[in-house]
Amino acid sequence: MNRSQTDQGKKTLRVGVAGLGKMGLLHAAIFNGLPGSQVVAAADSTATLRNAIGEINPDLQMFSDSIEMLNKASLDAVVIATPVADHIPTALECVKKKIPFLMEKPLATSASQAADLVAALQKNPVSHMIGYMTRFIDTFIKGREVLKSNALGGLQRVTASIYVSQLFTKGKGWRYDKKISGGGVILSQGSHLLDLLTWYFGPVKKVNASMTSVYSPEIEDFGHLILDFQSGLQCTLDTSWSVRFKRTVETTIDILGDNGSLIISDDTVKLFLDEPQGGFPAGWSTWSAADLYRGVQIDIGGPQYTREDIAFLEGIGGGGPMQPDILQALHVQRIVDGAYASSQNGGNGVVIQ
Amino acid sequence: MSEINRTVDSIILGHNPFFGVDHLSQERGNEKAKKFEDISEVTQILHHCHDLGVRGMMMSTHPRATAICESFRNDTKLSQWRAYPLVPYIQKYVRGSNEKGLVNLVIDTLGQATMGQKLSMIFRGGVGFLAKDVKQALTLLIDVELLPFKGVNMGAVFLHDTLTDLALGLGLHPLLDLFRDHVEKTYGVQAGFVTKNLPMLRRALEARGWRNPLIMASFNSIGFYVNPSLEEVSGSLKQPGVNLVAMNTLASGKLNPEKAYKFLSPYSTVKSVVVGVSRKESATQTINAIKAHMPQARHGDG
Numbered sequence: 001m002n003r004s005q006t007d008q009g010k011k012t013l014r015v016g017v018a019g020l021g022k023m024g025l026l027h028a029a030i031f032n033g034l035p036g037s038q039v040v041a042a043a044d045s046t047a048t049l050r051n052a053i054g055e056i057n058p059d060l061q062m063f064s065d066s067i068e069m070l071n072k073a074s075l076d077a078v079v080i081a082t083p084v085a086d087h088i089p090t091a092l093e094c095v096k097k098k099i100p101f102l103m104e105k106p107l108a109t110s111a112s113q114a115a116d117l118v119a120a121l122q123k124n125p126v127s128h129m130i131g132y133m134t135r136f137i138d139t140f141i142k143g144r145e146v147l148k149s150n151a152l153g154g155l156q157r158v159t160a161s162i163y164v165s166q167l168f169t170k171g172k173g174w175r176y177d178k179k180i181s182g183g184g185v186i187l188s189q190g191s192h193l194l195d196l197l198t199w200y201f202g203p204v205k206k207v208n209a210s211m212t213s214v215y216s217p218e219i220e221d222f223g224h225l226i227l228d229f230q231s232g233l234q235c236t237l238d239t240s241w242s243v244r245f246k247r248t249v250e251t252t253i254d255i256l257g258d259n260g261s262l263i264i265s266d267d268t269v270k271l272f273l274d275e276p277q278g279g280f281p282a283g284w285s286t287w288s289a290a291d292l293y294r295g296v297q298i299d300i301g302g303p304q305y306t307r308e309d310i311a312f313l314e315g316i317g318g319g320g321p322m323q324p325d326i327l328q329a330l331h332v333q334r335i336v337d338g339a340y341a342s343s344q345n346g347g348n349g350v351v352i353q
Numbered sequence: 354m355s356e357i358n359r360t361v362d363s364i365i366l367g368h369n370p371f372f373g374v375d376h377l378s379q380e381r382g383n384e385k386a387k388k389f390e391d392i393s394e395v396t397q398i399l400h401h402c403h404d405l406g407v408r409g410m411m412m413s414t415h416p417r418a419t420a421i422c423e424s425f426r427n428d429t430k431l432s433q434w435r436a437y438p439l440v441p442y443i444q445k446y447v448r449g450s451n452e453k454g455l456v457n458l459v460i461d462t463l464g465q466a467t468m469g470q471k472l473s474m475i476f477r478g479g480v481g482f483l484a485k486d487v488k489q490a491l492t493l494l495i496d497v498e499l500l501p502f503k504g505v506n507m508g509a510v511f512l513h514d515t516l517t518d519l520a521l522g523l524g525l526h527p528l529l530d531l532f533r534d535h536v537e538k539t540y541g542v543q544a545g546f547v548t549k550n551l552p553m554l555r556r557a558l559e560a561r562g563w564r565n566p567l568i569m570a571s572f573n574s575i576g577f578y579v580n581p582s583l584e585e586v587s588g589s590l591k592q593p594g595v596n597l598v599a600m601n602t603l604a605s606g607k608l609n610p611e612k613a614y615k616f617l618s619p620y621s622t623v624k625s626v627v628v629g630v631s632r633k634e635s636a637t638q639t640i641n642a643i644k645a646h647m648p649q650a651r652h653g654d655g
Contacts, residue, residue: 029522033553039523052487057524290577290607299549299580300518 013037013076013313018066018090020044020053023104023131024081026301030309031079033298037313041073066090075099077316083174084182085109088117091128095120100127102312106191107329109182111337114330121326129312129322130329132195134251136304136311138292143253143264144200146271149278152257158201158235162193164249166241167215176216184219186211187336190239193251194332195324197227197235200253203331205230206349209339214242225339228349359543361567361598362409362508364643365437366402367629371395371417392420396428401633403430405640409508410434411627414442414498425505435508437627439547440498441516491528492535499540510536511569514547521550526557543567545598550580552589565594569627571601573608574616590622598625603639610642618646 015031017024020042031037043063044050054062063069066082070093080090080103088108094101095117107130108114121128134140174180175188186209198204206228211220225237248266255262260273269287276282296306315322331352338350395417399410412418418438424431499510512532520528529546536544545567548554558566572590576583578601590597597620603613617623626643630636 025519025523029519032524033522033550052490053523053525055487056527059524288607290575290604293575293577295576295580295582297581298518298522298553300522301515303580 011076013316014040014074015077015079016041016043016069016073016075017079017081018043018069019080019082019086019104020046020049021081021083024079026305027079027081027102027309029300030298030306031077031313033300034306034309034313035297036317037077037309041069041075043069067093070094070097070099077101077312080104083180084187085113085174085180088113091117092120094128095124095126098124098126100312100316102129102131102309104131105133105195105329106182106187106336107326107333109179111330111333113182114326114333118326118330127316127322128326129308129315130324130326131308132192132324132329132332133304133308134192134196135199135324136307137266137302138294138304139264139266139269139287139289140196140251142269142287142292143262146262146269146278146280147200147255149280151259151271151273151278151280152255152262153259153277154257155201155231155233156256156258158197158233158256159237159254160193160197160235160252161238162189162249162251163239163243163246164189164241165244165246167221168242170215170217176219178218181219183336183340184211184213184216184223185221185239185241186223186225186339189241189249190223190225190237191332191336192249193237193239193253194227194335195328196251196253197237198328198331198335199324201229201231201233201235203230204228204335204352206351207335207338207342208347208349209342210347211339211343220343223339223343225335227335357537357541357543360508361543361596361625362407362435362437363625363647364407364640365409365411365508365598365625365627366399366407367600367627368410368412368415368418368439369629370631371398371421371629392417392424395421396424396431398630398633398636399424399434400430402630402636402640403434405637406644407640408434409437411437411439411511412502413439413513414501418442419501422501422505432506435506436502437508437511437545438499438502439511439513440495441513442498488531491531492539495532495535496539507540507542509543509545509567510540511545511547514549517546517548517554518550521548521554521557526561529558530561545569547600549578551597552581552585555589555595559594565596567596567598569598569600572597572599572617572620572623573602573604573613575604575607577601577604577607587620590620593622595622596624597622598627599623600627602626602628610639611646614642614646618648623647 013036015037017028017039028039028042032039041061043066045064050062054060061073078094078099078101080087080101082090084106087103091101091103204227208226209223211223213221215221221242222240227235227237250266252265259275259277263270267289271280271285273280273282296303299306312322334352338352342348342350412421425434425436520526533544546554547569551568551570554568571578572586579586599617602617603610628639630639
């Protein structure tokens, strides 16, 4: 695995991974498998995993602390996959050292926690990307393309949901500790959908929300949001990690327009048009994941992660702006903060900055 | 390891429909998950496939696998079958690591070990040995995962693609040797590897001196789930030296069986097909198409 140059003669980027949970391992394996990068260091506070990996692959420098890794290892890029509360301090250190970073979602425990990082990046811009990977799923890319063609005509309303069967007893670990995670299913899963919706429809002006908990004393297991976009469009959003028969995360966006409807999910895009428009015929057009599939150089947990990581590497190499960036992720964070505030205030609308 | 039985059933039923997995439609998968909550619905399909000559089934250690294993031990027809366990049950680990963290989950899983295994763990210093002896811990995890298969005939034990590919990507290639050696020594059957990166895995194994590894990977004419590209995978499979169990051969229902198996026919490295069926009619059509177009699979010499 020791490569100093790629076949194309480009420099191989030396990547460090902060946090070796499931997302850290996933990105580490991808960056190690891609021709333009090599993972040279990793940090995790859990000795078990650190020792296990370090023992089998001695080429990897292992650290117990992310900041120590940033100080001691010579790195060209960093993946931040720590528990959420550590995202901002780790990213601030990357900005200080001018090291590009790919940060797992969500941005922070709250928008106010992210303020220092936003300011630091405005002062000293460093290439960065926030890991809302659903933007790299083929069906959601296709759905956006159809939407942007104006095939639907004027947009009337949107219903969206994101569900997974995950939690049916009281959760253990940092995800269920509000101080470390920042929130429950709205922030953890719902933020993916909020990122997609703002990518599709632009900024949100106001949010009303209610949430309930069945298994988690500190955070929500179910969330119901009404989003008012600046464009005037309204969307209802439902999310839970405690529903049955959702083996994997299921995301659906159902859009009604003057000329038809568009239903986008993880595995299918279905368009129905009254009249031909935007280059699409009248009646049903459907695209499945199989129709849209494109192979990737290395696939660990789905090709979307590989594409996300390639976009990050290309961005570092000067291949254009990386998205989603901190301002887009900050907007998502503000919607989540707004939803929590609304829910605590009887569901009254909260205006998003 | 000459005593290892290296034959692989030419047709292996997939567990996906029974466990609610559908790569093309989550909705369809969810419907199947509900239908097959009733285990007699599963055995009916298995009996039908038995009559068509099928004798192998892939199974993750999904909670429902325990009930299917019970049928494999007691049912006259199904006791002639061989199970192809897929370990670990990765959904449990993904969900569980979200629910309680990776390390807590491993500790909980090890808590399901048998008394003998637990004694051996205590002897090695409790769960603290996890940090000290990774390889011992991993082999113990495999043993715990395989507990439901006690007393069931096995054709091979496969390592889940998530782990194969993580080991591949992270440069932890010795873990692949560890898995093979442990499975072959402890269970007397061949170890196999599921992967989403066939050419890359093949190169890595060949670099370690492996010959004719047993690999399960997606292969179909439209390149669905085929990485890095259909051309590269086809090219690799034209070279002898690998035994492929082809999966996703119908591209999750996009391809008709006749066309799908005609495509696989010229590849002598494709020794076997794993295919999911949820209805008797489609099972008949699919299994007959495999038999018609894949002589190499019909003989299945492993």
